[in-house]
Structure formats: structure tokens, C-alpha cells
Amino acid sequence: xxxxxxxxxxxxxxxxxxxxxxxxxxxxxxxxxxxxxxxxxxxxxxxxxxxxxxxxxxxxxxxxxxxxxxxxxxxxxxxxxxxxxxxxxxxxxxxxxxxxxxxxxxxxxxxxxxxxxxxxxxxxxxxxxxxxxxxxxxxxxxxxxxxxxxxxxxxxxxxxxxxxxxxxxxxxxxxxxxxxxxxxxxxxxxxxxxxxxxxxxxxxxxxxxxxxxxxxxxxxxxxxxxxxxxxxxxxxxxxxxxxxxxxxxxxxxxxxxxxxxxxxx
Amino acid sequence: xxxxxxxxxxxxxxxxxxxxxxxxxxxxxxxxxxxxxxxxxxxxxxxxxxxxxxxxxxxxxxxxxxxxxxxxxxxxxxxxxxxxxxxxxxxxxxxxxxxxxxxxxxxxxxxxxxxxxxxxxxxxxxxxxxxxxxxxxxxxxxxxxxxxxxxxxxxxxxxxxxxxxxxxxxxxxxxxxxxxxxxxxxxxxxxxxxxxxxxxxxxxxxxxxxxxxxxxxxxxxxxxxxxxxxxxxxxxxxxxxxxxxxxxxxxxxxxxxxxxxxxxxx
Numbered sequence: 001x002x003x004x005x006x007x008x009x010x011x012x013x014x015x016x017x018x019x020x021x022x023x024x025x026x027x028x029x030x031x032x033x034x035x036x037x038x039x040x041x042x043x044x045x046x047x048x049x050x051x052x053x054x055x056x057x058x059x060x061x062x063x064x065x066x067x068x069x070x071x072x073x074x075x076x077x078x079x080x081x082x083x084x085x086x087x088x089x090x091x092x093x094x095x096x097x098x099x100x101x102x103x104x105x106x107x108x109x110x111x112x113x114x115x116x117x118x119x120x121x122x123x124x125x126x127x128x129x130x131x132x133x134x135x136x137x138x139x140x141x142x143x144x145x146x147x148x149x150x151x152x153x154x155x156x157x158x159x160x161x162x163x164x165x166x167x168x169x170x171x172x173x174x175x176x177x178x179x180x181x182x183x184x185x186x187x188x189x190x191x192x193x194x195x196x197x198x199x200x201x202x203x204x205x206x207x208x209x210x211x212x213x214x215x216x217x218x219x220x221x222x223x224x225x226x227x228x229x230x231x232x233x234x235x236x237x238x239x240x241x242x243x244x245x246x247x248x249x250x251x252x253x254x255x256x257x258x259x260x261x262x263x264x265x
Numbered sequence: 266x267x268x269x270x271x272x273x274x275x276x277x278x279x280x281x282x283x284x285x286x287x288x289x290x291x292x293x294x295x296x297x298x299x300x301x302x303x304x305x306x307x308x309x310x311x312x313x314x315x316x317x318x319x320x321x322x323x324x325x326x327x328x329x330x331x332x333x334x335x336x337x338x339x340x341x342x343x344x345x346x347x348x349x350x351x352x353x354x355x356x357x358x359x360x361x362x363x364x365x366x367x368x369x370x371x372x373x374x375x376x377x378x379x380x381x382x383x384x385x386x387x388x389x390x391x392x393x394x395x396x397x398x399x400x401x402x403x404x405x406x407x408x409x410x411x412x413x414x415x416x417x418x419x420x421x422x423x424x425x426x427x428x429x430x431x432x433x434x435x436x437x438x439x440x441x442x443x444x445x446x447x448x449x450x451x452x453x454x455x456x457x458x459x460x461x462x463x464x465x466x467x468x469x470x471x472x473x474x475x476x477x478x479x480x481x482x483x484x485x486x487x488x489x490x491x492x493x494x495x496x497x498x499x500x501x502x503x504x505x506x507x508x509x510x511x512x513x514x515x516x517x518x519x520x521x522x523x524x525x526x527x528x529x530x531x
Contacts, residue, residue, distance in 0.1 A: 031353055034346035044407045051401045079299045086296060122513040124480045126392060130497050134320060136313035140303040145313075187275070194278075214392040217484060221303075231396055239397070243389070250388040 084147025096159035120153030140221035206257035324506035344488035355417025363425035386419030406487035472523035
């Protein structure tokens with residue numbers, strides 16, 4: 001470790017240090033290019049806090065009278081998340097087996113599984129919403145399908161990783177009794193991934209609630225429709241009420257999801 | 266063993282089998298109720314699927330005129346630039362929030378205040394933040410950059426604070442034991458423990474910001490989202506699929522860069 005006897009101790013050798021400086025320099029250049037290309041106006045940024053404060057003044061106090069109107073859309077939002085999760089889990093289940101190295105039949109199915117996963121994950125929920133609204137027309141059905149399509153990749157990816165990590169011992173044990181493929185799956189593989197499947201589904205449901213609050217912006221049902229309307233008509237006090245409601249629902253569903261997942265594990 | 270005539274049954278995670286079946290039946294009824302309330306009929310669903318197949322037919326092959334292509338590239342660039350700027354701005358804002366949200370470093374009231382701010386940032390979807398910021402700051406990239414920066418707080422500060430809470434006190438004590446001052450303790454005892462994680466989080470957040478920067482344009486906050494919404498509105502499905510593919514490509518490149526960087530740093 002001690003190379004030169006009288007050298008002062010330094011944290012990094014020269015090459016590491018130069019490398020680091022170059023990295024920082026590169027980041028700064030990229031940042032500068034971004035800044036210039038966006039033609040940002042300093043004035044805008046400086047007046048941002050004032051504008052925001054002004055908006056909040058117009059929002060206060062929340063329009064509590066509107067509460068009864070948003071109960072139904074809120075329930076619909078949660079429903080979209082639930083059905084979306086179910087749709088996703090049903091489709092993701094076989095995909096997960098395709099994408100797991102130890103259960104996929106061959107190389108081609110493995111690639112197919114991985115492709116479905118990255119495709120579903122790369123297209124954002126709201127863009128799925130744009131597409132499903134064209135397919136099914138405006139409304140909750142489009143939202144459910146959009147949320148479901150978006151979640152397939154997530155569920156299949158995590159479930160696939162879980163399948164890859166199962167203990168081969170119990171699979172071999174079941175196979176040694178002479179069981180066929182289906183029985184090996186039912187008694188050897190499925191019991192090992194069941195807790196993970198439940199956990200992943202609950203986790204995804206809570207993410208889906210968050211997405212369901214906004215897919216209404218493109219007409220796919222839920223509270224987003226009302227939020228969009230309120231904002232477009234500058235009904236700021238209604239906006240604040242809806243924001244508070246969304247915040248509440250999201251926080252409760254996150255807590256519920258965390259609690260249930262802790263129980264399943 | 267053979268004396269026991271009972272056949273083996275798979276154990277259940279529920280209290281007993283009756284509870285299990287009640288739970289399953291209840292779940293199915295519940296979902297059925299949900300579906301009936303939303304007025305989803307199999308016929309309508311099937312019609313939608315058929316229309317979807319038709320739509321895919323209209324989307325392929327992805328094509329764009331030269332003007333469209335140039336506009337797409339310009340706006341994709343805008344998205345990426347927004348994500349860069351927002352990551353830096355967001356992390357700069359997030360650092361103090363992170364320290365102030367670490368339970369072992371600050372008094373309880375400060376901790377709870379910062380935790381709530383983080384919670385608000387995490388709970389509101391970026392599109393909600395974006396649509397409000399668009400009204401406050403006008404259409405365009407300023408609203409977009411600020412949206413992504415605000416969303417960065419919820420993610421970065423939360424995970425950074427959790428790292429600060431998990432630091433190894435042994436290393437701090439070791440520096441103190443060599444006679445290091447308070448500043449030395451922080452610089453050599455605390456910061457090196459969290460720096461790799463902080464860089465990893467930043468890169469990961471940048472990757473998320475790229476994804477988000479491609480959609481917030483749908484509500485007018487700049488970037489490629491504006492273009493894809495317009496393409497769908499004008500029934501230019503071939504152009505829309507071109508943009509979709511371009512977005513997927515950008516997102517995947519961002520993800521790859523982020524994954525490689527994180528593997529090297531952490």
C-alpha cells in the first residue's frame with residue numbers, strides 16, 4: 001500500500017483523480033448544452049416561487065362542498081387499479097415463466113418473454129391510455145386495460161426473477177415421485193413463488209393507484225377526469241380538494257400495501 | 266407411517282380451508298361487482314380488441330415525413346435536456362431535504378416536516394404536478410424542468426435519508442480516534458459512506474426523469490409528449506408509432522447508461 005515512503009497520503013491515485021475530473025467536466029458540459037438548448041429564461045425561474053405562492057393563495061380554502069361529487073370517481077380510480085392489476089397478473093404469469101432461464105422451453109421463448117417485459121415497461125401508462133382510449137372509447141374500461149398493459153412487464157419481471165431463484169431440490173423431489181410437468185409445476189414450483197406472486201401483485205396495485213389518478217387526463221376514467229376539468233376551468237379551490245383526496249388515497253393505499261406485504265412475507 | 270390412512274393435502278396459508286374458499290369466492294364476487302359497476306360488457310371489450318388490431322394495422326409501418334422526423338428529433342432532444350437539467354437541479358434541492366429527513370441527524374419536528382414534503386412529492390404523479398406547474402409557469406420547458414425537479418425530491422431525498430440513517434458509526438469513531446476534527450469526521454467518516462450511493466441514486470433518478478420527460482408534454486410541460494399527443498389527435502397513427510419507437514429507444518439507452526454507471530459506482 002505504502003508506495004513512496006515520504007509521500008503524503010492521498011485518497012486517490014493520480015489516474016483515478018484525473019478520471020474523476022474528466023467525468024465532472026463531461027457532466028458540466030452536458031449540463032451547459034442542455035441549459036443553452038432549452039433557452040431557459042432566468043426570469044421565469046426567479047419568479048417561480050412567487051407564481052406558485054400566488055396559485056396556492058387562489059387554491060385556499062379547499063372547496064369542501066365538492067367532496068360528495070368526487071367519491072364515485074375516487075372509487076372508480078381504485079377499481080381501475082384493482083382490475084388493472086388482475087389483468088396484468090393473469091397475462092404476466094405465463095410471461096414470467098417464459099422469461100425465467102430455468103423454466104423457459106427454449107431460447108426463442110426466452111427472448112419473447114424478455115421482449116414482452118421490456119416493451120410493456122418502456123411505454124408509459126399514460127401513453128397506453130392514449131392508445132386504449134382509441135380502442136375502447138373514453139371511460140374506465142380503457143383505464144383498466146391501460147393500467148394492466150403497463151403493469152405486465154413489472155409483474156412478469158419480478159416474478160421471473162423469483163422463478164429463477166427457486167430451490168431445485170423440491171422440484172427434483174416432486175419429479176422423483178414420477179410426477180408429470182403439470183404436477184411438478186403445481187407442487188414443486190408454484191408453492192415456492194406463491195408468496196412472491198401475492199406480494200408483487202399487492203405492490204403493483206399500489207403503484208397502479210397512482211397511475212389511475214392521472215389516466216383520466218387522456219379520458220381513461222377515474223378522478224383524473226375531474227381534476228383535469230377543474231384545472232381547465234380554473235376552479236382552483238376544487239383542485240386543492242381533489243389533490244388532498246388523491247394524496248389521502250395514495251398514502252392509505254401505500255400503507256395498506258406495505259402492511260399486507262409484510263403479512264404475506 | 267402407513268398406519269395413518271389420511272391422504273396428504275397441501276397445507277394452506279389461510280386459517281382453514283373454509284376460510285380459504287370463502288376468501289376466493291368473496292374476491293371473485295368483488296371483482297365481478299367492480300366490473301358490473303363500470304358497465305364493462307364482453308361485447309364492448311371484444312369490439313375494443315378488434316379495433317385495437319385494426320389500430321396496430323394502421324400504425325405499421327412506422328413512417329414520418331422529413332418535417333415530422335425533424336420535429337420529433339428536436340423534441341426528443343428537448344426531453345433529454347429537460348431530464349439532465351432537472352436531475353441536477355432536483356438533486357441540488359434534494360441534498361438538504363435528504364439530510365433534514367434523516368432521523369439520526371435532526372430533531373423530530375424537522376424530521377417529520379421533511380418527511381411530509383417527501384411524501385407529497387412521492388404521492389402526486391408527475392402529470393399532476395406538471396399540469397399545475399403549467400398553469401403556474403406557462404406552457405413549456407420551465408414547467409417541465411420544475412416538475413421533474415420536484416419529483417426528484419421525493420425519490421432522491423427519501424432514499425438518501427435512509428442511507429444516512431444506515432451509516433456505520435464505526436468509521437466516524439475511527440476518524441475521531443485519530444484526532445480528526447468534526448469536519449474531518451464528516452468528510453472522511455460520513456461522506457465516503459454515502460457518496461457512491463448518492464451518485465447511484467442520481468444516475469437512477471436521471472433514468473426515471475428521462476422516462477417522465479417523454480410524457481409530461483401531454484399536459485403541455487415540454488418535450489416529446491406534446492408531439493405524440495398531437496399525432497394521436499390528428500389520427501397520424503404511423504407517425505405516432507414512429508414516435509413511440511423513438512421514445513422506447515431513448516428510454517432503453519438511458520436505462521443501459523444508468524445500469525452500467527451504477528454497476529461501476531456502487
